[in-house]
Amino acid sequence: MEKISIEDVKHVAKLAELDLTEEEINKFVDQLNIVLEHAGKISEIDTSGVEPTSHAIDFKNVFRDDIVKKSVNKEDALSNSQKIVQDLFELPLMIEE
Amino acid sequence: MDFEIKIGLETHVELLTDSKMFCGCSTKFGSPPNTQTCPICLGHPGTLPVINKKAINYTIKVALALNCKIANFTQFHRKNYFYPDLPKGYQISQYDLPVGLNGYLDIELDGNKKRIRISRVHIEEDTAKLIHFGKTGRISEAVGSGLDFNRSGIPLLEIVSAPDIENVEQAKAYVVLLKRILEYLEISDCNMEEGKFRIDTNISVRKKEDIYSKVRTELKNLNSFRFLEKGLSYEIKRQKEILSKGQKLYMETRHFDSETMTTKPMRVKEVAEDYRYFPEPDLVPMIIDKKWVEEIKKTIPELPYRRAKRIKEQYNLPNNDVQIITSTKEMADFFEFCAKTYPYPKKISNWITGDMLYYLNQEQIQIEECKIKPQNLVEMLRMIDKGLISGKIAKSVFKDMFKTGEMPETIVRRKGLEQISDVEKISNIIDEVINGNPDVVKQYLSGKEQVLAFFIGQVMKKTKGKANPRIVNDILKKKLKRMSF
Ligand SMILES: [Zn+2]
Numbered sequence: 001m002e003k004i005s006i007e008d009v010k011h012v013a014k015l016a017e018l019d020l021t022e023e024e025i026n027k028f029v030d031q032l033n034i035v036l037e038h039a040g041k042i043s044e045i046d047t048s049g050v051e052p053t054s055h056a057i058d059f060k061n062v063f064r065d066d067i068v069k070k071s072v073n074k075e076d077a078l079s080n081s082q083k084i085v086q087d088l089f090e091l092p093l094m095i096e097e
Numbered sequence: 098m099d100f101e102i103k104i105g106l107e108t109h110v111e112l113l114t115d116s117k118m119f120c121g122c123s124t125k126f127g128s129p130p131n132t133q134t135c136p137i138c139l140g141h142p143g144t145l146p147v148i149n150k151k152a153i154n155y156t157i158k159v160a161l162a163l164n165c166k167i168a169n170f171t172q173f174h175r176k177n178y179f180y181p182d183l184p185k186g187y188q189i190s191q192y193d194l195p196v197g198l199n200g201y202l203d204i205e206l207d208g209n210k211k212r213i214r215i216s217r218v219h220i221e222e223d224t225a226k227l228i229h230f231g232k233t234g235r236i237s238e239a240v241g242s243g244l245d246f247n248r249s250g251i252p253l254l255e256i257v258s259a260p261d262i263e264n265v266e267q268a269k270a271y272v273v274l275l276k277r278i279l280e281y282l283e284i285s286d287c288n289m290e291e292g293k294f295r296i297d298t299n300i301s302v303r304k305k306e307d308i309y310s311k312v313r314t315e316l317k318n319l320n321s322f323r324f325l326e327k328g329l330s331y332e333i334k335r336q337k338e339i340l341s342k343g344q345k346l347y348m349e350t351r352h353f354d355s356e357t358m359t360t361k362p363m364r365v366k367e368v369a370e371d372y373r374y375f376p377e378p379d380l381v382p383m384i385i386d387k388k389w390v391e392e393i394k395k396t397i398p399e400l401p402y403r404r405a406k407r408i409k410e411q412y413n414l415p416n417n418d419v420q421i422i423t424s425t426k427e428m429a430d431f432f433e434f435c436a437k438t439y440p441y442p443k444k445i446s447n448w449i450t451g452d453m454l455y456y457l458n459q460e461q462i463q464i465e466e467c468k469i470k471p472q473n474l475v476e477m478l479r480m481i482d483k484g485l486i487s488g489k490i491a492k493s494v495f496k497d498m499f500k501t502g503e504m505p506e507t508i509v510r511r512k513g514l515e516q517i518s519d520v521e522k523i524s525n526i527i528d529e530v531i532n533g534n535p536d537v538v539k540q541y542l543s544g545k546e547q548v549l550a551f552f553i554g555q556v557m558k559k560t561k562g563k564a565n566p567r568i569v570n571d572i573l574k575k576k577l578k579r580m581s582f
Contacts, residue, residue: 054376054382055376055378055381055382059381060381060383060384062380063148064121065151066116068121068122072134074129074131074132077139085230087131090242091241093239093240093242
């Protein structure tokens with residue numbers, strides 16, 4: 001079975017915007033390989049004839065009608081923003097020069 | 098050098114539902130920032146989305162109209178990436194099991210039909226709106242940015258074409274037709290200025306012999322038909338020039354700059370495109386059975402192409418008229434409403450494609466926004482037929498109707514515009530004109546028959562254009578003939 005490499009961990013860390021130390025990277029390589037190994041055991045089970053499924057519950061077609069409900073007020077909506085500008089969530093500068 | 102051009106279009110359309118895709122917040126456009134939000138569309142942890150059924154109905158409707166196969170089993174996936182307008186760190190979208198697959202749209206250019214394949218039609222949620230502060234409001238010159246979550250979670254349809262488009266004209270024809278179909282389906286108002294109909298493109302230019310080249314450029318921010326045309330033309334020219342110099346093209350995302358009408362590479366920090374899609378655990382899959390599909394099929398109106406064909410045949414109108422009349426659903430409805438109660442379709446069409454179109458363009462409004470209703474036009478046409486007003490007077494009546502929405506009789510009565518068909522009255526006026534112009538009479542009698550127009554003009558002047566021209570002509574000729582003996 002394929003193993004998780006240092007490069008894999010670095011790649012995933014980059015996608016998750018995480019800064020990891022060399023030490024952490026090595027630790028995660030080992031940990032993730034244990035998880036993968038365990039998942040590999042599951043794949044030993046014969047699943048021929050079993051439909052693939054993505055959910056643990058056998059529910060289908062759960063919908064709501066197109067009805068407008070009351071939104072939260074603006075002050076509450078913005079209360080989690082560190083900075084507010086003109087009733088907007090203010091962002092750090094987006095361009096990298 | 099011979100080039101091969103392949104263009105694929107990705108169109109995003111905000112659906113006309115009242116509430117958002119996964120929560121009950123309103124989708125109303127133009128409200129003050131951050132007044133239509135809740136923990137779900139703000140992306141707070143621990144919240145649970147619930148699917149808006151109408152959005153799924155609309156998606157099926159569009160997929161059917163674009164000749165797609167409807168998936169029996171379909172579900173949502175998480176598309177994972179970081180961007181400030183996406184607080185959850187993922188967008189709820191669709192991946193390998195979209196609602197619609199493998200459809201097509203037939204466009205027509207100069208009488209030639211071309212089939213553009215539709216790869217997929219899927220449904221997702223819109224992101225929050227980024228607002229940039231600075232001189233231009235553009236990201237490249239922004240001195241700061243803020244987020245408005247009113248747009249976050251609005252149902253967003255994505256329609257992806259195969260790279261079957263070969264030039265700018267085809268791209269434009271595709272987008273125009275697609276937009277018209279969506280308007281006919283009444284699933285979006287497709288307002289481009291409000292960002293409810295957005296176009297991204299993939300362009301690949303390669304040398305004919307270079308068959309393995311898969312390099313393509315993504316071009317974003319083409320938010321009007323004009324920008325689509327300018328952006329694509331510029332990008333094709335740019336790529337051809339690079340290849341002609343023997344240089345290489347690179348995969349990149351470029352941004353159309355409407356100020357310089359050129360394209361520029363995106364300066365925003367590039368994120369590796371690795372979305373790690375996985376099935377959305379918060380939403381269970383959907384089964385779209387035959388019965389459901391049949392129900393939606395019933396809601397699809399006659400689509401533009403078929404309607405144009407039928408209108409042409411049923412009312413025997415020239416192509417040019419049909420094209421204008423079916424350019425919007427509302428205009429076609431207006432025409433057909435008139436045609437139901439008035440028997441001469443060509444006369445209706447003449448007024449719609451003539452004066453009506455002129456005033457609509459002048460006022461920059463759509464037919465459904467104008468004050469003239471089908472009954473007004475039909476009544477006016479009947480008055481012309483009955484000889485109550487002349488064609489010339491009708492034009493001024495039409496202009497008044499356009500302004501006020503009054504019925505034509507009311508305008509005619511108020512302004513005293515009734516046509517004069519009284520033979521004795523007209524005869525008296527003609528006598529006045531003949532007696533007042535002995536020199537011109539002499540000219541006529543000596544064989545200069547074109548001066549007849551002068552007499553008619555004089556009579557019309559005296560009656561303010563209200564005299565029935567046929568009667569004027571008849572009497573005038575008779576009287577002059579009598580004088581020649
Ligand atoms: Zn909400």
